[in-house]
Amino acid sequence: DNIQTELGDSFVGIIPVLMKAFKVLLVLMAFFLSSLFLYGLSYVAIMPGSVSVQKLYFDYSGIASHPVSNQIFPETHFRKTLPHILDNAPWAVADFFSKHSQWEAYNDDTIPAPRTSNRVLKPGGMYQVEVILDLPQSDINIMSGVFSVLVEILSVDGTMLASSVRSTRIPHETGWVSTIRKGVLLAPLLVGAAEETRTVKVPSFRYLVENEEMPLRYATVTLLSQENKPIEVMTGSILIGEELSSIQLLMKEWFFTCCAAGTAFIFCTHGITYLGFMAFLE
Amino acid sequence: DNIQTELGDSFVGIIPVLMKAFKVLLVLMAFFLSSLFLYGLSYVAIMPGSVSVQKLYFDYSGIASHPVSNQIFPETHFRKTLPHILDNAPWAVADFFSKHSQWEAYNDDTIPAPRTSNRVLKPGGMYQVEVILDLPQSDINIMSGVFSVLVEILSVDGTMLASSVRSTRIPHETGWVSTIRKGVLLAPLLVGAAEETRTVKVPSFRYLVENEEMPLRYATVTLLSQENKPIEVMTGSILIGEELSSIQLLMKEWFFTCCAAGTAFIFCTHGITYLGFMAFLE
Amino acid sequence: DNIQTELGDSFVGIIPVLMKAFKVLLVLMAFFLSSLFLYGLSYVAIMPGSVSVQKLYFDYSGIASHPVSNQIFPETHFRKTLPHILDNAPWAVADFFSKHSQWEAYNDDTIPAPRTSNRVLKPGGMYQVEVILDLPQSDINIMSGVFSVLVEILSVDGTMLASSVRSTRIPHETGWVSTIRKGVLLAPLLVGAAEETRTVKVPSFRYLVENEEMPLRYATVTLLSQENKPIEVMTGSILIGEELSSIQLLMKEWFFTCCAAGTAFIFCTHGITYLGFMAFLE
Numbered sequence: 001d002n003i004q005t006e007l008g009d010s011f012v013g014i015i016p017v018l019m020k021a022f023k024v025l026l027v028l029m030a031f032f033l034s035s036l037f038l039y040g041l042s043y044v045a046i047m048p049g050s051v052s053v054q055k056l057y058f059d060y061s062g063i064a065s066h067p068v069s070n071q072i073f074p075e076t077h078f079r080k081t082l083p084h085i086l087d088n089a090p091w092a093v094a095d096f097f098s099k100h101s102q103w104e105a106y107n108d109d110t111i112p113a114p115r116t117s118n119r120v121l122k123p124g125g126m127y128q129v130e131v132i133l134d135l136p137q138s139d140i141n142i143m144s145g146v147f148s149v150l151v152e153i154l155s156v157d158g159t160m161l162a163s164s165v166r167s168t169r170i171p172h173e174t175g176w177v178s179t180i181r182k183g184v185l186l187a188p189l190l191v192g193a194a195e196e197t198r199t200v201k202v203p204s205f206r207y208l209v210e211n212e213e214m215p216l217r218y219a220t221v222t223l224l225s226q227e228n229k230p231i232e233v234m235t236g237s238i239l240i241g242e243e244l245s246s247i248q249l250l251m252k253e254w255f256f257t258c259c260a261a262g263t264a265f266i267f268c269t270h271g272i273t274y275l276g277f278m279a280f281l282e
Numbered sequence: 283d284n285i286q287t288e289l290g291d292s293f294v295g296i297i298p299v300l301m302k303a304f305k306v307l308l309v310l311m312a313f314f315l316s317s318l319f320l321y322g323l324s325y326v327a328i329m330p331g332s333v334s335v336q337k338l339y340f341d342y343s344g345i346a347s348h349p350v351s352n353q354i355f356p357e358t359h360f361r362k363t364l365p366h367i368l369d370n371a372p373w374a375v376a377d378f379f380s381k382h383s384q385w386e387a388y389n390d391d392t393i394p395a396p397r398t399s400n401r402v403l404k405p406g407g408m409y410q411v412e413v414i415l416d417l418p419q420s421d422i423n424i425m426s427g428v429f430s431v432l433v434e435i436l437s438v439d440g441t442m443l444a445s446s447v448r449s450t451r452i453p454h455e456t457g458w459v460s461t462i463r464k465g466v467l468l469a470p471l472l473v474g475a476a477e478e479t480r481t482v483k484v485p486s487f488r489y490l491v492e493n494e495e496m497p498l499r500y501a502t503v504t505l506l507s508q509e510n511k512p513i514e515v516m517t518g519s520i521l522i523g524e525e526l527s528s529i530q531l532l533m534k535e536w537f538f539t540c541c542a543a544g545t546a547f548i549f550c551t552h553g554i555t556y557l558g559f560m561a562f563l564e
Numbered sequence: 565d566n567i568q569t570e571l572g573d574s575f576v577g578i579i580p581v582l583m584k585a586f587k588v589l590l591v592l593m594a595f596f597l598s599s600l601f602l603y604g605l606s607y608v609a610i611m612p613g614s615v616s617v618q619k620l621y622f623d624y625s626g627i628a629s630h631p632v633s634n635q636i637f638p639e640t641h642f643r644k645t646l647p648h649i650l651d652n653a654p655w656a657v658a659d660f661f662s663k664h665s666q667w668e669a670y671n672d673d674t675i676p677a678p679r680t681s682n683r684v685l686k687p688g689g690m691y692q693v694e695v696i697l698d699l700p701q702s703d704i705n706i707m708s709g710v711f712s713v714l715v716e717i718l719s720v721d722g723t724m725l726a727s728s729v730r731s732t733r734i735p736h737e738t739g740w741v742s743t744i745r746k747g748v749l750l751a752p753l754l755v756g757a758a759e760e761t762r763t764v765k766v767p768s769f770r771y772l773v774e775n776e777e778m779p780l781r782y783a784t785v786t787l788l789s790q791e792n793k794p795i796e797v798m799t800g801s802i803l804i805g806e807e808l809s810s811i812q813l814l815m816k817e818w819f820f821t822c823c824a825a826g827t828a829f830i831f832c833t834h835g836i837t838y839l840g841f842m843a844f845l846e
Contacts, residue, residue, distance in 0.1 A: 126394055145422055146372075146514050148343035153392075162392050164385035167342040167372070170514055172418040172478045173471075177464055181472055203339075207394035212390065224343045226512070256475035264463040322577035340651065408676055427704055429795050433672075443672050446667035448652070449624040450798055454700040454760045455753075459746055463754055485621075489663040489676035506625045508794070538757035559613075 019185060031274075035266040047248055050241040051127065052120050054094035056221055057102045058233050063090065075262050081116075090231070091222040094238045096120045096216035096239070110169075128244035129153070129205040131221055133236040135170045137196045140232055145169055147231045148224040151204040151238075155214035173272040198254075207243055309548050313556070317548040321494055321541060330524040333409065336376035337385045338503055338518040340398065373504040376520050378402045381439075401497035411435070411487040413503055415518040417452045419460070419478045422514055429513045430506040433486040433520075437496035447484045447506075450535070453480055454471040490526055498522075514522060595838075599830040614805040615691065616684050618658035620785055620800040621666045654751065654795070658802050660684045661720075663668040683779035689845075690807035693717070695768035695785055697800040699734045701742070701760045704796055708820075709733055712788040713793045715768040715802075719778035724846060728768040735762055749792060771807055 093102055097120065099112045119126055131149055135141050146169045153161045173181070188194035210216060219238050225231050244252060251258045375384055378403065381394045384489070403409055413431055418424050430453045435443045470476035492498060501520050507513045528532060533540045635730045657666055663676045685691055687737065695713055699705050710733045737745070752758035774780060783802050789795045806815060814820045 064359075072511050083485050086537075112529065115495075145512065146342050146516065147422070148341065150343065150345065162385055162387045165341045165343045165345060165386075167340050169418065169420075172420040174369070174419075174464060176461075177468070177471055179479070180468065184472065200545075206383065208385075209392050211389060211391045224345065226344075227341060245326060262364050371784065418802040427702070427794065428624050428798065430623065430627075430629065432625065442670050444667055444669045444671075447623045447625045447627060448621050448666075451700065451702075451796060453799075456701075456742075456746060458743075458762065459750070459753055459760070462750070467755065485668050490667075491674050491676050493671060493673045495673075506627065508624060508626075538752070 031270050035270060036273060038266050042262070043251065043259075044230075045250065046161045048242040048244070050058070050239045052096050054219075055101060056131070056236040056238055058090045058236070059102070060090045081159075087213045089222050089224055090233070091220060092236070094219045094221070095217065096219070096240070097217050107212070108221065109234060115262070121210040121216055121240065123164035123210050123212045123215070125210050127205070127208045127210065127240050128203070128243050129164075129208060129219070130239045130241070130273050131202040131204055131236060132239065133168075133200045133202065133233050134195075134197045135200055136234075137170065137198060138232055140230060141170045144225055144229040144231050147229075149202045149204065150220075150222040150224055151202075152180045152220045153205070153216055153221075154218040154220070155211070156217045157214070157230055161211060161214060161216060161224070162205065162208060164187060166202050166204055168200050168202050168244055169212040170200065173198075179234065296521060301550055313549055313552050317543075317545045317552060321544040324544070325541075326462055328533065330526070331399045332523040334378050334522045336378060336501075336520050338374035338376060338413070338507070338520055340372045340374045340412065340515050340518070341384070341505075342372045348383065353506050365500070370507055371504050372424045372515070373502060374502070375473070376501045377499065378522070379499050380503070401492070401499075403492040404491050405497070409487070409490045409522050410485070410491060410525050411501070412448075412521045412523070413484040413486055413518060414521065415482045415484065415515050416452075416479045416483055416494070418514050418516075419452065419480060419548075420514055422512060423452045425509040426507055426513055427509075428508065430508055431486065432482045432504040434502045435490070435498055436500040436502070437493070438499045439496070440500070441494060441496060443493060443498060444487065445489060448484050448486055450482050452482065453478075515547050554557050566616050570732040577630045580823040595831055595834050596827070599827045599834060600823075603826040607823075608816065608827070611812055612808070614803045616660050617662060618783075618802050619665060619732045620656035620658060620695070620799050620802055622654045622787065623666070624654045642745075646820070647826050653734040653786050653788055654797070655784060656800070658783045658785070659781065660783070661781050661802070683774070685774040685780055685804065687774050687776045687779070691769070691774065691782070692767065692805050692807055693728075693772060694767050694803045694805070695766040695800060696803065697732075697759045697764045697766065697797050699732065699764055700760060700796050700798075701798055704794060705734050708789055708795050711790065711793075713766045713768065714784075714788055715766075716783040716784045716786075717769070717772070717780055718784070719730045719775070720781045721778075722782070725775060725777060725778060725780060726769065726772060730768055731765045732766050734764065736760075739806050 002209065095101060097116050098114045105111045131151060131153065139223070146167050148165050148167045150163065150165050152163045155161055182189065185194045189196065208216075221236070221238060223231050223233060376384060379398050380396045387393045407425060411433065413433060415431070428449050430447050430449045432445065432447050437443055442544050464471060464478070467476050471478065503518070505515060508532045622651050659665060661680050662678045669675045681704075695715060695717065697713070710731050713732045715728045716724055718724050744754065746760070749758050753760065785800070785802060787795050787797060
C-alpha cells in the first residue's frame, strides 16, 4: 500500500501532491477553528456575566436639567460649582431597578412595574462599572480629541454614593487604515448591518462596594468636552459586573495574547491526541 | 546507506540539495529560537520584579481640582505659584495602599478594603519610579512636541516626599516608516488587537529611599505642555521597582545589544554541544 | 590527492575557481576583522576612561526655576541679565557626588546616600567636559538650526567655578541620504532597537583644572535657542574625562583616519607573518 502511493506520486505529478496538501490544510484549519471555538467557550465560562446592563440615551437638548445639578453638591473633592458646567453638557441616566429609562412620566399609570424594588447587587459585594459609548466617526468627534466621562452613582433616595471622571477619545486611526477597514466592512455597511462608529469602553469604577443601607439604583453619565468642543454620542450602555479575580483580569486585559496562547495550547493537545489515535489505528 | 544517499544526491539534482539546506535551516532556526527563549528566561530571572504597578486614569475635565494644588506648596525649589498652572493640567493620582483608583466615594462603605494599611516598600530600601504613558499617534500629540511629566510622591498623611519633572515627547517617526509599521500591523489594527499608539517610559525617580516614619502612599502625575498645546493621554501606569544593580542596569539600558550578545553566546554553546554530541554518536 | 584536485580544477571549469577565490576572500576577511578588533582593543587601552558620567534630564516645564538664575550671577563675562533668559530655557542639572539626579526631595531621609562626600577629581588634575545630546530628527529640531549649550560648573557650596557656551545643531542631512539611512535601519527602527535621533557631542571644556579648595560638584546644562525656536532634547549625558595627551588627542580627533591606518598596519604585519609562516612550513 505504501509502495503504491509512492509510485502513484512519482507517476501522476504535481496535482495529487497539491490535493494532498490541500486536504492536510483543511484538516489543520478545522482543528484551528475548533480550538478557537473551545477557547471562546472556556473564556465565556470563566468570565463572570454582567449583573446589569442598561442602555444610555444622551440628552443634548438642554431642556431637562441634569438630575444631579439640582441637588446640593457634596463638598469633598469637587470644589468648583459644577451645576453651571453640567447644565450645558449632554447627559444620560440609568435606573437599575426599573424597565423605563430616561423618559418622563407625568402619571404613575404610565410607568411599567419595576424589575425590583429592593436592590440589584449583593450587599458588601465588589463590582466594576463600565460605560460603553458608540462614537460615530464624524469629523466633529475626530477633531474633538479627549473628552471626560463623569459617572455618578446614586442610591434609592438620590444620595450620591460615588463619582468618577475618566477621559477618553475616539481611537486614532490614520486615513488609509480607516479606508481599508471600511472596504473590508463594505457589504455590511451598505446593508446596514454595520455602522461607521467606533466603540469606546470607559472603566469608570473598579472595586465599588455595594452599601448595606443605601443600595445602588441610579447612575448618571455626563460628557464633558474641553473648550466646548461637542462630542457626538447617541447611544451607549452602562454595565455593572462582578469584580474580576486575578486570572479573569489577566484574560481580559491581555485578551488577544491569552486567546492566541490558549488556542495554540488546545490546537497542540488536539493534534497530539489525533496523531496518537491514528498511530493506534495503524 | 551513506553511499546510497550521496549517489542519490548526485543523480536527482537540485531538489534534494534544497531539501537538505532547508532541514539545516530549520535546525538552525530551532536553535536560534531556543537560544532567544533561554535569554528571555534568564533576563526575567535576573531582573527584579516591580514592587507595585498602578493604573493611571488622566482627568482632563477641570472639574476636580488637582489634589496637591490645594495644599500649601513647599517653598524649596519651585518658586512660581504652581496651583494656577496645575488647575488646568490633566492629572492622575495613584494610591499604592488601596484597590480603588481615582474615583471619589461619598460614603465609607462604598470603598473597598485596602490592600495594606502599613507600607508597600521596605523602609530604607532604594527604589525607582517609572511612568508609562500610552500616546495615541494623533496629529495633536505629534505637533505638541515636548511636554513635561510632573510626578509628586506623597506620604500617608499627604505630606510631600519628593517631586520630579521629566520631559518627553511621542517618538519622532517619519511618515513612510510609520506607514510601514502600520502596514505590518494591519491585521491586528483592524481586529482591534493593536492600536495606533506609542508607549513612552518616563524614568521619574532613581534611588528614591523609602522613609522610616513617612511611608510612600500616593503619587500624582500631572502633564504640563508648553504654551497650552494639549497632550492626549488616556491611560498609563506608574510602576515602583527595586533599584537595579549595575549588571541589571546594563541589561536594561543596552537591552537589544545584550539580547543579541546573550543569544549569540547561548547559540554558539548550543551548537558546539550539539556538534560534539553528534561526533560522539558517530 | 593534491594532484587530483588540481586536475579536477582544470577540468570542471569556473565553479572550483570561484570556490577557491571565495576561500581566499574568507581568509582575508577574517584577517581584516581580527585587525579591526585588535585596533579597537588598543584604542580602548590607550584612551583614558571617563572619570564620571551623569545622565541629564531636561526640564521644559518652566515650573522649577533654573538653579543658577536665582543666585547672584557673577559679573565676569556675561554682561546681559541672564536670569530673565534662563527662566524660560530648558535646563538640566547633574550632581557628580550623588546618585539622585534632578528630582527634588522634601525630606532628607528620601535622599540616597551620596557616592562620595569629598571630590570626584584629583586636585590640580586637568579634565575635559563633554555634553552628549540625543536630538530627535523632528521638523522642529531640523528647522531650529544652531542653538547654544550653556554649561556651568559649580562647587560644593554652589559657587560657580566655570561656564562655557558652545553652539551646535543637529547634523545636516539631505532628504534622500536620510531616507537611505532609515531604510538601512528599518528593522531596528520598527522593533524599537533604534530611534530616529542624532547624537551630538558638545566639547564644553578642555583643560579644566580641579580646584584644591573648591571641588567640582554640580554642572547645569541650559539650552539657549535663537529667537525662542524650541529645541527638543529629552535626554543626554555629561561626561568628565581626563585631559588627553597629544597622541590620544590625535587618535580621537582623526578617529576614522587613525582607525584605517592602524587597521591597515596590523593587517599587513598579520599577512607578512602568515605568509612567512606558510613559506616556512613548505
